[in-house]
Amino acid sequence: MNSEQLERMGFVEGDVVESIITTLSSDQEFNAAPMGVWVHPDHQLIIRPYEGTQTASNIQDVGEAVINITHDPHVFLVTAFKEELSSSPQFEFESAITVKAPRLAGMSGYLEVTVEPKLVEEDTPRYRELLCTLQHIEIASPFPVVLSRARCAAIECVIHATRVRAFHTIDEATTQRLVHRIDDLRTLVNRIAAKSPAAEVIQKVIEMLPRWTK
Ligand SMILES: Cc1cc2nc3c(=O)[nH]c(=O)nc-3n(C[C@H](O)[C@H](O)[C@H](O)COP(=O)(O)O)c2cc1C
Structure with a gap:
């Protein structure tokens, strides 16, 4: 390598x-x-x-x-x-x-x-x-890319949502914990970057959650 x-x-x-x-x-x-x-x-x-x-x-x-x-x-x-x-x-x-x-x-x-x-x-x-x-x-892209808390938070929300989808039928406590974490990340991103593409990603995650949490 x-x-x-x-x-x-x-x-x-x-x-x-x-x-x-x-x-x-x-x-x-x-x-x-x-x-x-x-x-x-x-x-x-x-x-x-x-x-x-x-x-x-x-x-x-x-x-x-x-x-x-x-x-x-x-x-x-x-x-x-x-x-x-x-x-x-x-x-x-x-x-x-x-x-x-x-x-x-x-x-x-x-x-x-x-x-x-x-x-x-x-x-x-x-x-x-x-x-x-x-x-x-x-x-493919040697251009430097800046670090963004909002982008990191959005990716964290996506991984939490994949775990909600996987666990919602087998572990209610874990599911609730993950939903709370997503909500905390949404609060953060709405405070620091409310109009960013990262905020849109989190919004789409939030809209999907009722499929597994209702
Ligand atoms: C940032 C991130 C990292 C992930 N890492 C893994 C992983 O290492 N292994 C895994 O099985 N799923 C991981 N997942 C969840 C899978 O992407 C998810 O279950 C996906 O639906 C699997 O798709 P597939 O069935 O087409 O392979 C991760 C998700 C995210 C958002």
């Missing part, structure tokens, strides 16, 4: 990077979903798709993925809630360079990887840790 490039992109040992993982199914269908990428010693990249996700099944079948780099909370929202938001503007796929898995158009960088199952923790049956082997790095 080109560890210097990875480090400059923000893949720092011990940390987890939020990305969009694109994959190909055995039926040649493209898929995109937000997933964390863990950076282990020696700059090894690990992903942890939960059992039952399309990403887990595509990787099991095809063994390839693209780690798409973006800081845009809207991309996290629409790839996490593909069915729920199928009527809003979607994302576009394009061909990758070295793998058959697609990538998303317009991202700031791409890591094309082959993936092999590597069971790191045997007592976590809900997901497997999968080791990625880097095939190709592409820096």
Whole structure:
């Protein structure tokens, strides 16, 4: 792996990077979903798709993925809630360079990887840790991007909402806790960046919540 490039992109040992993982199914269908990428010693990249996700099944079948780099909370929202938001503007796929898995158009960088199952923790049956082997790095947008509390908060809301969707039938207390966290983040963003695209993402999350909380 080109560890210097990875480090400059923000893949720092011990940390987890939020990305969009694109994959190909055995039926040649493209898929995109937000997933964390863990950076282990020696700059090894690990992903942890939960059992039952399309990403887990595509990787099991095809063994390839693209780690798409973006800081845009809207991309996290629409790839996490593909069915729920199928009527809003979607994302576009394009061909990758070295793998058959697609990538998303317009991202700031791409890591094309082959993936092999590597069971790191045997007592976590809900997901497997999968080791990625880097095939190709592409820096699509070398322009610096500023840090924004509102964008970080919006991405945090999207991940909380994916957990509300997953837990609402099995754990009422966790669901309530997550709903409160989303509300706190909404309050923050409405105070500091009420008219931002990040605030719009949070508003869309709030509008979806009654599907799982009523
Ligand atoms: C920022 C963020 C990070 C996420 N990380 C993971 C992850 O590491 N593993 C996972 O299984 N799901 C993760 N999720 C939830 C999935 O994106 C979500 O369940 C999605 O609907 C799975 O889509 P799929 O079935 O098309 O693969 C994350 C969501 C967000 C917003």
